[in-house]
Amino acid sequence: MAAQHVEVERKYDADAGFGLPELSGLPGVATVGRARSHRLHATYFDTDDLRLSAHGITLRRRRGGDDAGWHLKMPVGPDSKIETRAPLGRARVVPARLANLVAAYTRGAALRPVATLETERTVLPLLDEDGAVLAEVADDAVTGRVLRDDHDAAASWREIEVELGTGEPGLLRAAGKRLRKAGARRSASSSKLGRLLNGAVPRAPGEPADDGSAGAAVRAYLAAQAAAILRYDPKARVAEEDAVHRMRVAVRRVRSALRSYRPLLERERVDPLRPELQWLAEVLGEVRDLEVLRMRFTARLDELGVGDAGREWLDELARKERSAYRRLNAALKEPRYFALLDALERLVADPPLTDRAARRATKELPVLVARAWRRMERAHAAIATAEDADVARHETRKSAKRARYAAELAVPVLGETAARAARDARSVQEVFGGHQDGVIAMAHLREIAAGVRTPAEAFTIGVLYGVERCEAQTSLDGLERTWQRIGAPAF
Structure with missing residues (x-):
């Protein structure tokens, strides 16, 4: 079983003396x-084109020290x-669970040894009055060797590493200040492997340039959502x-922005992405629902004080959820998913912008946000004459969600006016969402x-059904109050 913990540390370069x-x-x-003192030997694994290193991810198998085994480190700040972490296992076979956690980055490419590091480490624990370890200061003498055919290199250096234990972040800063005063320098690389590989690591995509155009605003939003999909992928795989x-929200935001x-x-490049995004949203949605x-x-059962004797049926729901998670994990290993991630990266790196996208964002975005708002208004008006009011309400909820996301995209450009439009659209979405959630819950209870x-x-x-019916109706009762409170954005 792999174990997780959050590592908070800072690294400093130091001269031999x-x-x-x-x-x-x-x-x-x-x-x-x-x-x-410890002698550590670590073998680092990556794809041939160093996809993990490009995203600041390190995967190693290390012998020696107090934590021998496989270590996968993914940046979170x-x-x-x-x-x-995972046990040592086999020397050249990455544990399946760790390989799965980086699958969105490797996308089917093999993980191979790319470097080795030999470290002579001296560790000094910083203790509080009760003997608890607030932080550890590691003085490392490192010798590294690159194992890649296209980049043969070896290097030696000294590094001081301060890792926080139970201490406060201020301790990390204070220790760093004292080390710098003594002559150490903040390391330019966040990992020993990054320092060793240096120029061989491809640069991760940076923030899209902002030239004030409508296209730049859309590209920045799409880049943020594509990054969110990657960030939450490993967390979704382990049901965090x-x-x-x-x-799923990030996937929906991309799809909504494209619409x-x-x-x-340019539609010929963008439209093929929409059904693929819908497929991924549905796979995620099965689990989420x-x-x-x-x-x-x-x-609800806890509120009603219902004991175990009245909730056995929940076991079946939990079983369905576990099955849905298995299907999700299978889908996240499919070439179809990897192809979608590739397509999103291309979309951000080289967005297929029309001539209209070159116009000023302050002129174009209000027009498109207002259009999304009008669609929500029309969907709301259609409820009164709809044959199936529940279906019409669901369509209004979806229109409100699209209006919200359209306004959110525009917030960095249009400021508070767009932010208010996003909040108002969210209010409408939540009202209809409360009703829709009740409708779905009642359908499941009937089943x-x-x-x-x-x-x-x-x-x-039976009691739960009654509660859900009342709450669904209560949500609708608040609709008119919500609708009267909001208004179309005045750009």
Whole structure:
């Protein structure tokens, strides 16, 4: 089983004659513990074109020290990485779970050894009054060798690493200040591997340039959502809380932007992406819908004080959710998914912009946001004459969501006016969402009721059905108040 923890650290370069300064007296530090020495040997794995390194990800198998085994480190902030560990296993076979967590980056490419590092490490623990480790200072003498055919290199250097334990972030800053005063320099690379590979690592895509055009605004938004899909991919694979939801939202935002801002994009290149995005959203949605229902029903039963005897049917819902997660993980390994990620990268790197996209964002974006808003208004008006009001309400909810996302894209350009439009559209979305969630919950309860085995289950489901029906109606009762409160954006 792989284990995870968040690693918060800073690295410093030091000359061979550098002497560690006195570390006692740092914030919260009562004593400096006894030094421990280790000899570490690490083999780093990556694709032939160094896709992991390009995104600041390191995957290694390390022998020696207190944490021998496989280590996967993925950045989550300027000084923070989430580290996932697995036992040593086989020397040249990456553990399946770790390989799965980086599949969105490798996309079917093999993981091979790309470098080795030999480290002579001396560790000094910084302890509080109770002996708890606030931080560790590692003094490393490193020798690295590149194993790639196209980049034969070896190097040696000295590095000081400060890793936070139970201490506060201020300790990390204070330790760094003291090290710099003694002659150390903040390392230009966040990892030893990055330093060793240096120029061989391809540059990750930077922030799109902003020239004030409508196309630049759309490109920046698409870049942010494509990055979010990658960021939440490994979290969704291990069922981290809210990860599937956030990944699906990013997918929906891309799809919505391609629709709402279609006049700025060449359709022959953009339109083929939309069904692929819909496919991914549906795969994620199956998990998310079951997850929401399970949490919703569990919370309802807790509020009603229903014991285990009345909630056996929830086991079946949990089983369906686990099955949906398995299907999601299978889909996230498919070439179809990898091809979609490739297409999104191309979309951001070389967006297929029309001539209209070159116009000023301050002129074009208000027009397109207003158009999305009018579509929401028309969908709302159609409810009154619809044959199936629930279907019409669902369409209004989708239109409100598109209006919200269209306005969100424009916020960096149009400011508070667009932000208010996004908030108002979200209010409409949430009202209809509350009703739609109730409708979906009632449909599931009717399905479940057909297979109940005990009177206690039947009674519980009946009570829940009544609660869901009341809440769905309550959501609709608030619609007119919401609609009267909002207004079309005045750009």
